[in-house]
Every structure is written in structure tokens, then in C-alpha cells.
Amino acid sequence: MPEFEPRLLHRRWVHAHEEDTDREMVFRPAEVELPPSRGRVAFELRPDGTFVESGIGPTDRSEPASGRWQLEDGEKIVLGEGAPGGAPRVMRIAALDQDRLVVER
Amino acid sequence: MSPAPRRRRCGAMQVHERLLETHPSFRQNQARIDQFTERSIASGVAQGVTRKLITIPVVVHVVYKRDRENISKAQIRSQISVLNRDFGATNPDKSKVPAVWKGLVRNAKIKFALATKDPKGKKTDGVTRTKTNRSSFGADDSVKSASSGGANPWPRNRYLNLWVCNLGGGLLGYAQFPGGPGRTDGVVILYSAFGTQGEAKAPFNLGRTATHEIGHWLNLRHIWGDTMDCSSGDRVADTPNAAGPNYGKPTFPHITCNNGPNGDMFMNYMDYVDDAAMVMFSDGQITRMNAALAGPRSHFA
Numbered sequence A: 001m002p003e004f005e006p007r008l009l010h011r012r013w014v015h016a017h018e019e020d021t022d023r024e025m026v027f028r029p030a031e032v033e034l035p036p037s038r039g040r041v042a043f044e045l046r047p048d049g050t051f052v053e054s055g056i057g058p059t060d061r062s063e064p065a066s067g068r069w070q071l072e073d074g075e076k077i078v079l080g081e082g083a084p085g086g087a088p089r090v091m092r093i094a095a096l097d098q099d100r101l102v103v104e105r
Numbered sequence B: 001m002s003p004a005p006r007r008r009r010c011g012a013m014q015v016h017e018r019l020l021e022t023h024p025s026f027r028q029n030q031a032r033i034d035q036f037t038e039r040s041i042a043s044g045v046a047q048g049v050t051r052k053l054i055t056i057p058v059v060v061h062v063v064y065k066r067d068r069e070n071i072s073k074a075q076i077r078s079q080i081s082v083l084n085r086d087f088g089a090t091n092p093d094k095s096k097v098p099a100v101w102k103g104l105v106r107n108a109k110i111k112f113a114l115a116t117k118d119p120k121g122k123k124t125d126g127v128t129r130t131k132t133n134r135s136s137f138g139a140d141d142s143v144k145s146a147s148s149g150g151a152n153p154w155p156r157n158r159y160l161n162l163w164v165c166n167l168g169g170g171l172l173g174y175a176q177f178p179g180g181p182g183r184t185d186g187v188v189i190l191y192s193a194f195g196t197q198g199e200a201k202a203p204f205n206l207g208r209t210a211t212h213e214i215g216h217w218l219n220l221r222h223i224w225g226d227t228m229d230c231s232s233g234d235r236v237a238d239t240p241n242a243a244g245p246n247y248g249k250p251t252f253p254h255i256t257c258n259n260g261p262n263g264d265m266f267m268n269y270m271d272y273v274d275d276a277a278m279v280m281f282s283d284g285q286i287t288r289m290n291a292a293l294a295g296p297r298s299h300f301a
Ligand SMILES: [Zn+2]
Pocket: A058, A059, A060, B212, B216, B222
């Protein structure tokens, strides 16, 4: 199991698909400026157990949704109901620090 | 037809409720258009619509604050040329289509031309220019209305309205399906993702954002079916089901959703790859666009 500080999760993460590999997805904090893209998934994990996300909508507008999230087995982010074009519902954390969240596909 | 998404219904419902709040007829229109699409394709009415070439008059509304956003006529013309190559399947880069799908590439027989008459019948070059004090717009349709710093559309039954402006948040463009409200009908594109010259910037400098958005305007869905899993498709039979968007310049094959050996049709205009990597509509997508031109967009046929 990777070692990380769970409270580092509490922020808004934006999909930096440029940094993805075949097996991993990379997210960056919203403060990091990313290049233009046809669409990016983003989600904010809040300490109170709620999340808000912005999924990719069917005509390229972002699609807002919200729900509840939890950290399972200390390594899996599990998102409840949300946007159809949002982040994966279960993301196993591969690495986490101040400026990068890496999850397995 | 693809099954409805099996999970995360609440999010979809939320978006839907929002649309319903603002436009109560949206659900009925979409359902009616879906039924028509199926029926008209089965009967051949859809396919019949492009027996002759269809020309769609285009008005480009340039909305700018900084000078660079006030793009040149040459940049606008370069975009129209791209549309005519892409919808006519005369784009030279269609050679990138893998052998297995080459047979799906064909001329959609849809042409785009800058309008020569304005709504009042006066001569025009098909371009309106509006100075705004807004540094950028969001995906909230505000660029489509003079009262919110944008430019009003021309009648949607006679023109394809194409707004070009600065979009915030890294957004390249957005569209509206047939069946939506008239005052927001059309597509919006970032000034630096429009055309092939002037302000156009790599990797979105080959005019494909407009090709993609006009695909939506003619009722095409993303090839991954708008859920981030394999639960829904794009309602087109010859585009393989895919898990989610592809980005950048993928290498063939990219397999998801048990769609091997050929994998995702990531070189399709309705994926999310770079301009240089998207090079085709499929036969089935063209038929679906035909159905839009036989039905909700029949004013152009
Ligand atoms: Zn799209």
C-alpha cells in the first residue's frame, strides 16, 4: 500500500490527461494551469465526506454533479452517484503528494 | 440502440432536470428526434436527403475584447475550407484511417458556405464583429446574446450560427443538439482553436474543433457514449463501443470495452484527440447526420 497523507486529498483535482499512462490517470490541483483541452474531468473531495465534480457533457459543456465520497481500505477513493461523464467511481491511489494524484485505471 | 447508462443515473438526472427547468420541451424534442432518427434510417428517408449536395449557410459571429480575438477573414475562410474537406472526405490526412475502417469513409455531401445574404436579405460577407468588454466567456451561452456581452444569433432555420470568442477554463468549444432552444442554437469555438492560420494554435490548429462541434449540431454523440465505462454507446452501429475519451495522438490499436482487435475508433472526429489525429466520420455517423437533415434540421435540405 502506498504511503500518503489522506488529508492531502481534500482539494479540487483536475484530470491532467497529458500525463496519463496506459495504466494510470494523473490529476493535478485546480491551481495548476493546464493547457486547453476538449474536456477535462474534475472533482473536489471535501473533508465532510461530500464531493462536487464536473464531468464531460454530451456537447462538451461540463456537467456538474455532487454526492458523497469515502476512502476505502486506506487506498481507494470511492465516489457515490455523480455525473455520467465524471471521474471513475473507484480509484485506487498509486501516488499522492502536494501537487499530484495518481490513480490506477 | 444502446442501452441507457446503467449507473450514475442521479447525475444524468440532475443535468436533465436543469434542462427541463429552463426548457420544458427539451425532453420531448429529444425523444421525438431519437424516434425519427431510427425510423427515417430504417425507411431510407434519411439516406435520401443527400441525393443532392446540401449547402448550409454559415454566419460567423466574432466577439472580441482584445485585438487578437478579432480574427481575420483569412482565418475564417481557412475554417470553412476545413469543414468542406472534412465533410466531403477530401481531407488528405484520411490516409491515417486504419485499413479495417477505410471502407466506412465517404462523402457526407454537406457543404458549408459563408452567408451572402443577412436575415433582412441584404448583402453580407457572412461575418459579424462585436466588441465586448468581457475578457472571456463560459459555456453558459452568454456569448449568444447581446444583452450579456455577446452577439444575437441569426435565424437558426436559415443559418448555422458559429460564435468565435475567448473561452475561459481551457475550453475549446461547445455545441447544442437539434431540438434545443432557438436563441442558443449553434456552436461556440475558442478563437485560437478556429481555422488553420492567424491565431490558431497547435495542437488545435487544423480546424477540427468546428468539425467536431458541427457533428454535435447534426446530432452526433461522442464515440464513447458519454459515460466513463462501457455502459452506453453513441447510437451508431459502425463505431466500436469505447470506455472514455482518447486524448493526444494515440497509437492504433487502443483496446477498451472488449472492442479488440481494432479497438477504439480514436481517429474519429467525435473523439477527443488532437486535431492532427482526428480524420474521419463513419458511414453510420453520416447516416445519422442525414437523419438530422431530414428531420430537425430539414430547413437546410
Ligand atoms: Zn463533443
